[in-house]
Amino acid sequence: MTDASFNEGRPFWGKSLLMLVMTAIMAVPFSAASNRLTQITLRLFQPRHGG
Amino acid sequence: MSNQATLDRDSSELLALLRALATVFIAVGHVGLFWMNRPWTEFLQFTVPLFFFISGTVSYHAFCRSPTVGNNLLKRCVGLLVPFYLIALLSLLFYVADNQQLPPWSWEGAWRWLTIALLKAWTPFPLIQVWFLGVLLLICLISPLLFRLLQQRSPVLWLWLGVALLLSTLQLWWPVGRQFWLAHHNFYKPIVHSRFFVVGALWLSHASHWPASRHWLTALLLTLVSAALVMGLDLDIDFAEHTYYPSIYYVVGCLALITVCCALQRPLLWIYRLPWLRPLFAFFFTRTFSVYLPTPLPSTSLSAGSK
Incomplete structure (x- = not known):
């Protein structure tokens, strides 16, 4: 759960929207890095086909 | 593996929409939506079991199409572990930046980080929501067995579901969940949450083509059972x-709300297919863990900035 102080003194919907936008912005590089690393890891473990 | 589960366009789009909405609700829920107007907004916590339900449908579909059990299991586990280890690495960097030193080494700590069994005190920002990933990983590890039992229509599967139901019933009178701690993992959670996962697979293989009326009837029956439990046992709702x-x-209660989501398929699909909303749903659908895992980062940094 989030730090309780974050909930003090901010209108709920404004705060939530701000948090959601910030999370979405962070999700873009996080998702790209995570997908790339997942592909690399799978390639390491899965046998290669063809060739 | 034989293909007993078909995911048609409507079901696929419904699951995509539900996953996107659940991602947003959980992200906003962790900054206050859940406790904004208790007890009513707390009902939105059903979005966590909804995730297990959706994981069950998607995993079962993938299991039926995968060439081997090992291949399927590898993809699922890597898909869960890599985002977690990435957020763990970020967490470590934050810790080092904050404390100018590495955290103290311990075998217990290393085991907890490796197996997704974190302690709140050991993370620089709240990462307690990763319990979901740890539970999902354990369910995924036993999922080939559960899916095989489902394909064989084995009574053992119903026995498993019955045990999960019995344990959650006992929990009302006796803290049975506390008895399931082993190696810093609580195995009560995966046992009980595997119900939602299996129900997801059952829905895909049997109930995804049900008419809305049958979904509504099921939801009504489940709601009546919930109401009877609350009134009969004087439970806190x-x-x-x-x-x-x-x-x-x-x-x-969560099964009732999940069934309501399935019953609302037609209006939900109408919303999903609105051209101006679809990219938004696609964003959250394709980045579920990437939104879910770093959720506390912006709120923690905002809190720190406001102090």
């Missing part, structure tokens, strides 16, 4: 009192 060690009231 607030889901927050039933989530840590899920009780039968929480299990049945």
